[in-house]
Amino acid sequence: MSTFAANSRYVNTPTKTCTLPDGTQVNYLARRFVPAPESLALLGTYTVVQGDRLDNIAARVLGDPELFWRICDGNRELRPAALTAAIGRQLRITLPAGFPGPSNA
CATH class of the missing domain: 3.10.350.10 (LysM domain)
Incomplete structure (x- = not known):
């Protein structure tokens, strides 16, 4: 389920997680590549x-x-x-x- 509205350019962009050296997990939005x-x-x-x-x-x-x-x-x-x-x-x-x-x- 997306946290973005259905009309958002980010609706189908996946969320990723990065683990920092101290073990803290940070969620972020993957890069959206603009189509040709x-x-x-x-x-x-x-x-x-x-x-x-x-x-x-x-x-x-x-x-x-x-x-x-x-x-x-x-x-x-x-x-x-x-x-x-x-x-x-x-x-x-x-x-x-x-x-x-x-x-x-």
Whole structure:
């Protein structure tokens, strides 16, 4: 059972344990590797307009502002604000890793 919400990028990331020299055990989240955008199923594109914010775009196109990370993954960007910095930029809207694309893709 995950301690993360179902819409979190970390929901399927395993937890690991490290034992320190004094015997104390420390739990931590394993590293999440960002998938290659080319491997993600494309749902469509979105053109950035003046005043756009990534959370608002995610709410509009994915139905949840907290899914902004999926747009980051689909565009190989670690800094969310960079995706809306250039007006007219085409953003890839993708499914998360592990999901097949639409049947008409």
